[in-house]
Structures are given as structure tokens and as C-alpha cells.
Amino acid sequence: MMSLTSMRIAILVFPGSNCDRDMMVAIERLTGRRPSLVWHKESSLDTIDLAIIPGGFSFGDYLRCGALAARAPVIDAVLDHAARGGAVMGVCNGFQVLLETGLLPGVLVQNAGLKYICRNVTVDVCDTIDSPFTQNLETGTRLTMPVAHNEGNYFASEDELARLNDNGQIAFRYKDGPAHGPANPNGSSLNIAGIVSANGRVMGMMPHPERAISPELGGSDGATFLQGCLEALAS
């Protein structure tokens, strides 16, 4: 097993990314090593152990969220990395981008309440296929992390949803927790908050783990989740 310090992690940066620094801070805190920030105009990636697409508004998202970002030069390099079985994680806008690239199935449409929503939610860790993103979390673990989005309402065809469910690709579902408000903040099908690819190597999620890394910021479940991912990828 390699040490966390020797992990090579790249965070993609689009001009409208705004959680890139937060993710960098969270990862550096957990690994002791600052991940590299890779500008969207780059067309290649160094050999990496994990690519992260952070939250934000990649290109303003005036079109479909993530649609322009999915066509940026750096995405070709991410697709190559994923094709080699490389790990990719997308958070919030990063999840939207992953759907637009086709690395994950389904779409994220506007929240059922038709409003942007920023608040803590609780997710339940599901019984998932073998995946570095969930293997260190017990099924049924509750994690409280914030969401902050306008388009987080996961939607897919009935067949696709059944397939995700049967394959164990649903990683997180919204669940009642200590936070105020309904468990499912956005109307997602099957209460989906995060999914993994069929091979378990690509994950997309709406909650922001990088914002929940210490008690004074309102909780550290995000750190628990990220730590688990990093250790699994390092082993």
C-alpha cells in the first residue's frame, strides 16, 4: 500500500469552478500533499491516482449544467484515464459534468422546489458494488454533509434506475437526519445523492464532502468519506 502522501491527485479547474480550492484544502489536510490543479485548457494529464471534478459553475452553466465543461480539452484526458480504470470523482457540478461526458448514466435536472438549495443533508451509504469510494464505509452509515445546488434532481429512465439499483451502483441515498427540512432536498429519483459507474471506479455525488471536514465548519463526515476513498485508492 502506498502512503496517502505519495498519492497523485489532480483537481480539474474550469473558469467557473468555485470549490476547487476547498477540495484542494480538504485533500491536502488528509494526505499531507497538495493535489495539482489542472486548467481546463490542458489536453493531457500526468499519471494520477484520482481525478476530481469540483463544484462550481464550470462555464456559467447558462446552458445545460456541465455541458460545455464536458467538451473541454482536459476531459479527453480524463476519459483516457477512466478508460484505463483510473478513479474519477465528481462533486456537485463535477457530477453534472460526469453525466454529460457519459462516464455515468442519467441526468440532473432542476430541483423539484425550483429553487437553489443550500443546507445540510443526511445520506445513507448503500450496499454498493466493489468501489474504492464506498468500500471503507459500512452499509447503512449515515453521513451529514451540505448540498448547494439548483440542479441536483437525479433522473433516469425506469430501466436505468432499476439497473443502477440491481447492480449496486447507488452509493448514497438521502435519508432523514438531524438537519431541518425534508430528507430528499431536490426530488431525486430513488432518493439518489450519489452513484458509481458499473466498474465502481467513477463516482458522482451532489453533497460537498470538502465542506464538512471539521466540527467548527458544521461537521466532519465529509472528511470521513474522503479519508475512506483515499485509503482505498492507496491500497
Next chain:
Amino acid sequence: MSEPEMTFKNAASMGLSEDEWGLILKRLKRTPNLCELGIFSAMWSEHCSYKSSKKWLKTLPVDGPQVIEGPGENAGAVDIGDGLAAIFKIESHNHPSYIEPYQGAATGVGGILRDVFTMGARPMALLNALRFGAADHEKTKHLLGGVVSGIGGYGNCIGIPTVGGEVNFDASYNGNILVNAMAVGLANSDRIFRSAATGPGNPVIYVGAKTGRDGIHGATMASAEFSDETESKRPTVQVGDPFTGKLLMEACLELMASDSVLSIQDMGAAGLTSSSVEMASKGGLGMEIDLDLVPAREEGMSAYELMLSESQERMLMVLKPDATQTAREIFDKWDLDFMPIGQVTETGRLVLLKDGVTACDIPLDPLVDDAPEYDRPQAEFVPHPVIESNTITSGAPISNILMQLLGTVDLASRRWIYEQYDSQVMADTLQGPGGDAGLIRVHGSQRGLAMSTDCTPRYVEADPRTGGAQAVAESYRNICAVGARPLAITNNLNFGNPEKPEIMTQMAQSVVGMGEAALALDTPVVSGNVSLYNETDGRAIRPCPVVGMVGVIDDIANAVRIAPTASGQTLMVIGQDKSCNDGWLGASLYARHLAGEPQAAPPPVRLDSERRTGEFLQAQIGAGNIIAAHDVSDGGLAVTIAEMCMAAGLGATIASPDGGNAHGWAFGEDQGRYVIATDNAEALIDAAKTAGVSICVLGMISATDELKFGEGDAISVVKMKTSVEATIPALMNG
């Protein structure tokens, strides 16, 4: 293309008076052309020239050892230690937000962010102060929905957390809502950028978005009353593009780090006009601009349109002569326009070229120095009577009244609003909206910045001088209540038409009160904004001089919030002693909702004890003697205690005093008080005695669902919470 010769009629249509028109002719010694007249009218608009308020603004205290930059620049700057400066300002976008709520509010946020990053600061937090009409007014739902969505739309996208604010409702805002946005940023104290142009011959660079025909003459629109034709002013509202705003912010901060910028000014109100005039005149120089080089979004724009457009996300800067290439590369990286459009000159004149000929050639001095300044007449202020509690109170149980007040929109939870704002991006938010003050960590340190926006218009209306002081004092309390040390303020003076003597009294006297409080509390005014003519068909808003305050806490581990944490903790009130068995109900929420809001004097503000109490609280929070603190404001002690119980999800047993007036005691809005929860009541009582601060025990937190004010007078905490959470969703979904 020849244009007709300008007359007073043209000047009047741009909001200039006959005297002002005469002054232009005298200074120019000729008739201005359309472009020149447009420039004069914009620079002499109330919005840009502060002609009605300047006399009074000059009386505000602006100095102190903590002040790095006072009023006059894009934003104020104060020293927060460790070589860092907090840079902040508040600004109104009232008129445009009424006409087009989403874009008006969004561009308000964009504009205030530009003011802050123009100074070289990375914006860290946003706040706002909003006023809407009566909750049941036909337009309120549409306006509230649009404004909140617009504030979120800009702030969320650009990635700056909205950590605080205040929202209130009153019929006087039915036709004129208030949308004031505040931004707080951080910069190294020795790397603050200013706007004065330097070095004749240096290139003047236009960066950012292209110029279009939007927002033309917005500053003039914002300097007039509304009427039935207001709808026709929609084209004067600018359109925001937060994505371009983000690019501009990142590009400017990257450029500033490269040591290329000599001076910089954002294009806000009056666009290219105010930026070029202010940069040149502050530098005591001139400027020459070739308008054909200005990146335009539309073809065939005239000199007038280019100069008066308020298209968003644009900056003007003067670069070091050898830095142009570096700068261009940075702006190319961010895919933004970068265009040298002119140069600094020694002439003291603004010279504009268009289609190869001179479109404008005017001296700068008259534009700035001769801008009119009025000492407008005030009406005599007639104090309202002080009313006795027993003239308006009943014998109803406290819990009944409490439930009624909590059911009003005034005390409703603002969750429906603030959950539409990203309050956590940047991952340094220690306390977002819903507490006394927003609190953010200074990234990578133990230091924190606390911030709050406040004003109580019904106090200001009842007594402008007291109300002006109260706005400062309440902000001060909110900062102290989290354990931070107040540093300085920014203000946003929202009033009606200053040409009416009674409105002028409101403005002048509230500024006097604000100045007295700012001086006594050592929170000088470092930036601000004035919004006048908030009137529709002759009816003015309730006066609303908003204060935005920033404070610092040296160790965020010491900060406290409003929620007690366990049963058995003692609730005490600081700033009141145990002999108190009545309270000040004049101009209170109680009087508003239960007594028909009789004309009455507001509670007095005692600045000496205010400061003594605030410093005592800061010290005791720092010493770890206080678990939770909440300032007493609208609704008095009972509402303050109820809010603490709701935040904690715990009950409390309160001993209401014998005799006196129970409603006065519970709902009186006497100033300078905080309710705190502690495990060290004895130590606090001793310390308060030494400090000369009043204090008394109210009761105790209990592990129940009941807030009790004595036998048979109790209310369920869950029931209160359900009520306060339901009001605004019901209003918006109804």
C-alpha cells in the same frame, strides 16, 4: 451625423436643474453636446455626487488607528492584524430591483463585489439588507422571490458565500423595495490598490465584458422618484453575468499579484464616465480615450451611449507602461477583452474621440469639484410622546402574546430566503445566516471576521437621531454577541426625496445619531452609499439608514452562537438589573402588532453603557464564561429567549418579575442588552459588578419542550418553531 443643439429641456430630461444647467454653460463657456451633457448629468446625479447628503456625511467619524482607507475609494479598509486588511462596503440597488428584481439584485451583488476586488482584496463574504412591502401586498411575493433568486444567482455562481443579512416587511416599501448588498474581502495591508491615475502617457486599459446598450443612465434613474411610468424604465436596468464576473475577479486578482497595476476603478454607476473622470481627477491629471477602441457588444453605439452604458463586469485600469504584455496574457487566459483605449494626460481634461473626431473635450474640475452641494432645508423635528406600558398592554399570558408575535412575518424564520444562498462555499463559514452575526475564518488562521447588517426603520421614523444611533448600536451588539471586537462600519442611507424638508430631517438627524454612536463605540465609517428618492407617487419609504459592521475575533475557538447546549445552564440578561419589572414598548414590535402602532418615542440608546456592556461581553466570551449569547432586539426579552430555545431545541424556565408590567418586561425593547447562557453565573455576577455592568438571572435551560414564564404560562418550543418556520413558505407558496 449632426445632432441638435442641447437646451435646458435636454438637461432637465436627464435630471439636471435649471441652476445646474446654467452652471454647466458657465464652466464650459459654451453649450455642451449630448455626450458632454450626459457626462455632466451622470456625475452631478445624486447617486454619483452625493449633493444632498455630502454636508452631513462629512460629519461622520472616519478615523481611527484601525482605519487603513476611509471613504472615497471603491471600498473602506481596516487593519485586522497579521498584516491583513478587511475591505468592505455596502451599496444599494433599490430602484433597479423594483423594476426588474432578479437582475437588479444580481447586479447589486456583482457591483459590490467589484468594488471590493478592485481594491486588491479577494471577496470572502456577502451580506444584504432587504426591505419589501407588506407581506400581503400584491407585488411582495414576486419581488421577494426575484430578489432572493437574483442575489443567490450571482453570489452562488461567483462562489462567494452569503453569510448574513436582514429582511423586513412594511407597507411603506410597497412601491420602493430596498436591496442593499455588502461585500467583505481580505487583502494584504501593503497591497491595496487605489483609483487615482498616475503617470501621464501611461496606458488606460479597458478589461472585462463588452459594452452594450444596457443600463444607460441608470445612475440618473436611481436619482429620481418613481411614478406610474416606472415600468417604462426597465431598459435602464443592467443585466448581470456572474460567470464573466468570476473571470474578471480572477483575472484582476492575478494581474494585481503580478505588480503591473498602477490604478484601477470598476465601472459601476455611470460606467465609463465615472470611472474615467474619477481616476483622472483623483490623480490631478487628464485622460484621453478613443471610444472606437471600446469593445462593444452592439454596432453603431454613439459616444453618449458608450459613456453612459452601465453594462456590468467591466474595469478601467492604468498599467505600468512595460506591463501591457503580461496583463494581456492574463486576460487572454481568462478569455476576457483587454483593450488599451487611451492614455493618462496632463491636461486636466477628459477628451473623447469617436469616428476620428473629438466627441467630448471638457475640463475635469467642474465635473468633480463644482458638483453641486446642497444644504437642503429641514423641517423641525417634533418628538413623539413617551408612552407608558399600561396604556397599551393587556393581562394576557406572556406565552399567548409571544406566539402571536412569532407568527408575524417580522419574526418569521428567514430560512426560505437564506437556503437559496450558498453560505458555505470557500469552506471557511463558521456561522452563516440565522445567527446574530455572520462569522468566517480568515483562511489558514485562527482569526475570524464577524459581520452584520442592521437598521430598525420604525425607530428612525419615530426619532431619526436615536434611530441612526440605534442602527450602529445594534450592529455593534451583533458583533459582540459572537465574541468579536467591532472595528468599523459601512453605511447605506436609504431615504425618500431630500427636497422635502421632513425627509431631509430624517437623513440629517439620523446621520448625526449614527456619527455619535460610531464615535462612542469606536467604529468609524470607512465606506458607504446613499440612495435617495425612494418614493412612489409622493409617498416616501420609512427611513432606513443601514449599518454594516465588521469585527474581528482573534481565536475562533472562543466564538459563541445563540444556542444554549444543555439543560441546567443559567440564562442571564446583561445590561439590565433585577429591579427591572417593566420595559420600553414605544415603537416596539409589540406596539406595532398589538396596539395599532401608536406614534411613540423609540427606546433611547445609551452609548456609554452600550460600550461598557459590549466590552464586558467580549471579555467574558473570551474567558470562556459564556456558552451562548443573543442580543435583545425586536420583540424584547421573551422573543430573544424563545429564539435561543428554538435554536437549542431545549426548553427554559423563566422567572417573570412580581409587580410592574409583565408585557413591558417581556416585550419591551430597551437597548443595550444581551441574553446569555452560562455555567458560571456567580463568576459573571462578580465580574459584572467590577465592570459596572448590570446583570441578572432570568432562569434556567431545561431538558423539556416547554418555555415557561411562571405557573400556567408556558409554550411548546416545537410549536413555536413550527410557527416561525411556516410563515414565509406559506407566503411564497400561497
